[in-house]
Amino acid sequence: MSHPHPLxxxxxxxxxxxTGLLRRERGVARPQWRIAAIELREPAKEVVRAHRAGDPVxxxxxxxVWDTSDGLAYVAVLSLPESSGPESSGPExxxxxxxxxAWEPQPGRxxxxxxxxxxxxxxxxxxxxxxxxxxxxxxIDDPSLTLIDVWTYGAxxxxxxFAGRRIGWCxxxxxxxxxxxxxxxxxxxxxxxxxMNTMELLEIQDGPDPGLPEVMGEYTPAHVPGYAAxxxxxxxQVVQPEGASFTLDGHALSWENWRMRLGFTYREGxxxxxxxxxxxxxxxxSGVRPIAHRLSFAEMVVPYRDPTPxxxxxxxxxxxxxxxxxxxxxxxxxxxxxxxxTYVDAVLHDSAGEPTVIRNAICLHxxxxxxxxxxxxxxxxxxxxxxxxxxxxxxATVANYEYLVYWRFYEDGTIECEVRATGIMVTTPFPEGAExxxxxxxxxxxxxxxxxQHFLVARLDLDVDGEPNxxxxxxxxxxxxxxxxxxxxxxxQAGVPLTTEGGFDPNWATQRAWKVQSSTRRNAxxxxxxxKLVPSGAFPAMIDPSxxxxxxxxxxxxxxWVTPFHADERWxxxxxxxxxxxxxxxxVWTRAQRPIDDxxxxxxxxxxxxxxxxxxxxxxxxxxxxxxxxxxxxxxxRNPALDVAPQPGHGGPAVCTSHGTxxxx
Ligand SMILES: [Cu+2]
Numbered sequence: 295m296s297h298p299h300p301l302x303x304x305x306x307x308x309x310x311x312x313t314g315l316l317r318r319e320r321g322v323a324r325p326q327w328r329i330a331a332i333e334l335r336e337p338a339k340e341v342v343r344a345h346r347a348g349d350p351v352x353x354x355x356x357x358x359v360w361d362t363s364d365g366l367a368y369v370a371v372l373s374l375p376e377s378s379g380p381e382s383s384g385p386e387x388x389x390x391x392x393x394x395x396a397w398e399p400q401p402g403r404x405x406x407x408x409x410x411x412x413x414x415x416x417x418x419x420x421x422x423x424x425x426x427x428x429x430x431x432x433x434i435d436d437p438s439l440t441l442i443d444v445w446t447y448g449a450x451x452x453x454x455x456f457a458g459r460r461i462g463w464c465x466x467x468x469x470x471x472x473x474x475x476x477x478x479x480x481x482x483x484x485x486x487x488x489x490m491n492t493m494e495l496l497e498i499q500d501g502p503d504p505g506l507p508e509v510m511g512e513y514t515p516a517h518v519p520g521y522a523a524x525x526x527x528x529x530x531q532v533v534q535p536e537g538a539s540f541t542l543d544g545h546a547l548s549w550e551n552w553r554m555r556l557g558f559t560y561r562e563g564x565x566x567x568x569x570x571x572x573x574x575x576x577x578x579x580s581g582v583r584p585i586a587h588r589l590s591f592a593e594m595v596v597p598y599r600d601p602t603p604x605x606x607x608x609x610x611x612x613x614x615x616x617x618x619x620x621x622x623x624x625x626x627x628x629x630x631x632x633x634x635x636t637y638v639d640a641v642l643h644d645s646a647g648e649p650t651v652i653r654n655a656i657c658l659h660x661x662x663x664x665x666x667x668x669x670x671x672x673x674x675x676x677x678x679x680x681x682x683x684x685x686x687x688x689x690a691t692v693a694n695y696e697y698l699v700y701w702r703f704y705e706d707g708t709i710e711c712e713v714r715a716t717g718i719m720v721t722t723p724f725p726e727g728a729e730x731x732x733x734x735x736x737x738x739x740x741x742x743x744x745x746x747q748h749f750l751v752a753r754l755d756l757d758v759d760g761e762p763n764x765x766x767x768x769x770x771x772x773x774x775x776x777x778x779x780x781x782x783x784x785x786x787q788a789g790v791p792l793t794t795e796g797g798f799d800p801n802w803a804t805q806r807a808w809k810v811q812s813s814t815r816r817n818a819x820x821x822x823x824x825x826k827l828v829p830s831g832a833f834p835a836m837i838d839p840s841x842x843x844x845x846x847x848x849x850x851x852x853x854x855w856v857t858p859f860h861a862d863e864r865w866x867x868x869x870x871x872x873x874x875x876x877x878x879x880x881x882v883w884t885r886a887q888r889p890i891d892d893x894x895x896x897x898x899x900x901x902x903x904x905x906x907x908x909x910x911x912x913x914x915x916x917x918x919x920x921x922x923x924x925x926x927x928x929x930x931x932r933n934p935a936l937d938v939a940p941q942p943g944h945g946g947p948a949v950c951t952s953h954g955t956x957x958x959x
Contacts, residue, residue, distance in 0.1 A: 300337045300351050301567045302545050303558045306641050306649035311374050311392075312355045313647030319394040320370070322359050328645040330405035331358040331617070333559050335371060338861065339587060339761070339894075342568070343578070350376065354395070358405045362491040365460055367405050367870075371396035403870035404460055406561070407446050407615055410645040411490050415444045415462055418493040419486055425466075428484060428498055434468060441467040441476035443693055444488065446615045447607045449875040450842045453487060456496055461873065462488040463607050465720075468506070471517065477694045477718040478511025478913065482604055501603050504723045507740035511721075513914035532633035538660055540684055542636055547658065548572075549684040551934070552703045553582050556656060556686065558640040561865075562590040563618035564656055564688045566701060569709070571929075577760060577815070584757045585709070585825060585929075589701065591618060592753035592898065593866045593879075595847040597837070600733035600744035604722045608746075609843040612692045614871035618699075621690040624654045630689060631657040657687045666706065666935055679938045681705070694718040698917070706935040707926035711752060713831075714917035715903055719743040721912070735907040743907035747833070749850045751866045752922070754897040755859060758929070759823045761894040762813035765792045765856050768826070769804035793891045795884045797852025800829045808854060809927050813892045818931040826927035829853060831901035831920030846874045848881035849900060855880050859894035866898050 298305075304312070312332050316322035322329065335354040336342075345351070353374040360367040375392040419425050419442040426437055434440065444462035452461050464486035467476035483501030488494065515521045540549035545556045551572050557565035566589040570582040577583075591613060598608035612618060619642055627635055640655035666681035684703040689696060698714040721743045722734070730736050734744040756763060766789040773784035789809065792798070800806050811824035832853040837844045839851075849855065849866040857863060857880070865871070868878025880898065903918050910916065926934070 297348060297351050298353070299347075299544060299546070299555065300342050300345050301334075301555050301557055303641065304332065304334050304353075304355060306651065308353060308355065308374055309641065309643050309647065309649040312357055312372055313643070315372050315374075315392065315394060316357060316359060316370060316647065320359075320368075320397060322647075324646045326363055327359055327361055328405075328408060328410070329357060329359050329643065329647040330367075330408055330645065331560050332356075332643050332647065333561070334557075336861075352376075352391075358400075360405050360460075362460075365458070365491060367400040367403055369396070369398045369400060370394060400870065402458075404872040404874075405870065406617055406872055407444075407462075407490070408645040409620055411462070412444055414493055415464065415488055415490065416442045419464060419488065419495065422495050424495060424498060425486065428500055429466070429481070432481065432484070432503055434481065439469040439472065439474075440481070441469070442486065443467060443476075444490070445608065445610065446872045448609060448842045448846055449873045450845075451607045452873065453497060456487065456489070460490040461496075462486075462490045464488060465604075470512070473514070474517050475512050475514070475718065475913065477720070478509060479506055480604070480720070480722055481506075482723050485603075499603070502725070504725045504740070507723045507738070509721075509738040509741050509913075511718075511738065511913040513718075532662075534634040534660070538634040538636065538658075539682075540636075540658060540660065542638070542658060545638075547684075547686070549660070549703065550705055552684060554686075554703075556638060557590075558619060558622075558638075558642075558655065559590075560617045560619040560642050561613055562592065563622050563640075563690055564686065564699065564701070565590040566686065571707065583759055583929075586755060586924075587757045587761075588753070588755040589709075589711075590753055591699065591750055592864060593749075593751040593847070593849065593871075594618070594697075594902075595749040595751075595843070595850055595867070596746060597841075597843045597847075598720070598744050598746040600722075600731070600746075602722070602731060602733065605720070605733075605744055608720070609846075610692070611847070611867065611871045612690075612697070613751075614865060614867060614869070616692060618690045618692075618697070621692045622652050622655050623689050623691050623696075624652055625657050625689060626654070631659050631685075631687065633659050633661070635659045655688055657685070659685055661685055661702075663704075666704075666938060667933070677940075679935065680941050682938075683710075691717070694720060704935075705938050706933065707930060709825075709924040710921055711923075712919060712921035713750060713902070714919050715748060715905075716915050716917045718914055719907055719911055720746075735909065737907060737909050737912035743912065745906050747835075747850075747904050748902040749835075749847070749900055750902040751849055752899045752901070753864070753866070754827070754899060754924070756810045756825065756895065756897060756924075758810050758825050759812035759815040761859075762892050763810050763895050764813060764822075764891045764893075765895055765897070766790065766809045766811055766824075767792055767798065767806060768809050769801065769806050771804070791891055792856055793889060795857045795886070795888050795890050796855065797849075797880070797884070798854045798856065800832055800853050808856075808897070810895065810897065811928075817928050819928070821928045823929045824927045825924050825929055827854070827897060827899060828923040828925055829899075829901075830922050831903075832899075832922075833902070833904040842875075845876050846871065848877045849879065849898065853900050855884070855898040855900075856890050857883060857896050857898070858888050858890050859896050863896070
């Protein structure tokens with residue numbers, strides 16, 4: 295076993311070391327304690343840059359734990375025992391190894407919710423006599439058909455007597471039959487407030503019962519009435535007879551000119567480190583030009599925009615409250631990705647600190663994506679190249695909903711980030727004879743799906759040809775008619791460097807975009823090398839500033855935030871968003887008004903889905919697709935995909951090139 299790379303995610307052994315150290319030093323163990331989070335504390339950029347293969351690596355972990363007896367949370371920083379393996383002649387390690395470096399109490403803060411709590415709450419509530427009685431009153435006498443789905447919520451929404459405790463707010467769902475879809479039948483008006491430390495039922499909120507309308511909310515073949523699968527499609531296979539064109543060495547991925555390292559955390563799921571373009575001209579002698587130091591999803595905020603009692607507390611922070619990593623599901627060959635697939639497992643942990651493995655958590659594969667470039671010359675014929683892309687993806691299931699995340703890398707230098715939302719929408723019945731509320735779309739009998747928004751925050755730590763970068767807001771100017779512009783045709787492109795950190799918004803009228811340009815490198819034409827954030831999938835928050843969810847997630851107030859890099863600034867709404875009352879992230883940091891020109895910058899891009907439900911989104915939602923792109927803008931001297939080889943043609947010509955049509959034939 296060789297030494298790890300400094301950015302490799304923690305292994306199962308390292309997670310065991312963390313748990314053992316916490317137990318030894320602070321008595322952290324079930325049932326009194328829970329471990330909410332264990333992650334690698336990533337080393338500083340300088341350390342990563344200086345690392346050479348085979349160097350010993352100091353491994354430091356960071357954990358969030360809490361004492362369920364008094365509710366107090368702690369952040370622990372732990373130096374792990376030096377990794378076993380062959381000694382090398384690398385630099386000496388400064389760390390002490392096998393020690394607790396820090397133990398910081400976090401009064402008033404709640405760690406993220408854990409999967410264990412979710413399951414334990416479901417079980418405890420289904421067994422609870424008061425819950426059984428409340429269900430019986432509604433004619434539901436088989437608790438095994440119910441699902442108690444606990445949600446976290448904001449501090450100011452927690453009923454006063456329970457303030458300061460770790461509180462869950464539960465929906466009750468009912469399967470129409472064993473194995474049926476629980477989200478087909480909300481038990482509307484019935485909510486359970488639970489102390490998540492003791493699993494004590496604190497309060498049953500029992501509102502008016504609109505009953506269970508006759509809906510068809512099933513999607514599995516066994517439960518869809520009269521289901522018959524189509525028989526009309528013939529097989530479509532993706533075959534790569536010589537294998538895939540990428541290589542994975544440990545966590546280092548290489549494909550064409552692209553280089554990157556794969557990471558994975560409990561909170562973000564997939565993380566991409568050290569994304570660069572290998573063309574032999576990197577300044578540090580590695581031959582790789584840096585583009586991004588780190589790319590991930592740092593938060594997701596999903597406010598339901600329905601003020602009725604079933605939904606008024608429903609404001610999910612799927613990254614900060616639950617963790618996209620913890621929610622990641624295993625992928626199946628031929629189902630989730632087609633072709634020559636390499637899977638990467640993820641290692642996380644449960645709330646006792648035992649390692650858990652998500653098999654096939656990350657999918658790596660290549661896809662054909664139509665045409666990359668083409669021209670037909672009447673004399674010479676056609677030149678056409680296929681567009682191939684490297685896809686790095688993972689899928690997260692957060693209770694009723696799934697998020698499918700795809701990072702795609704193209705031979706023309708483009709990076710694309712796509713999210714597909716699917717799964718089951720939350721719905722609500724309305725009373726017989728009543729008008730449906732205006733806050734959603736009627737999708738089934740006496741049933742509507744409320745409007746909600748999925749705000750994703752991508753944290754883009756770009757280092758375009760090195761760390762010193764400047765973000766330039768680019769806009770197209772429509773010039774007035776005049777002697778120089780007699781026909782009103784003139785458009786000119788303007789760029790304004792952003793000098794002070796803060797939030798920025800798109801402008802459709804000027805086709806505004808943001809270019810991240812190198813302070814040190816210029817292309818052959820004398821302009822700074824740059825990548826452009828092409829904004830898309832963005833939408834306004836449309837929320838009153840006094841709204842508690844906005845108070846906790848001010849990031850949604852702008853489409854782009856730019857800050858100077860700071861290693862501790864990772865979570866745009868703060869680290870402890872579970873039961874937060876106010877935002878401890880971007881809203882606080884950017885008050886300092888730090889300069890952001892010619893420095894190491896971080897972009898926080900807010901995009902997602904403004905989800906006004908469609909009838910067709912029920913009972914299972916066809917993927918809703920949003921994406922944004924990071925496109926090279928002067929990073930290269932010309933089209934970098936010029937040398938993509940022509941593909942062997944099928945049947946007719948030998949290759950997809952130079953086969954012009956013959957006039958008259
Ligand atoms: Cu949605």
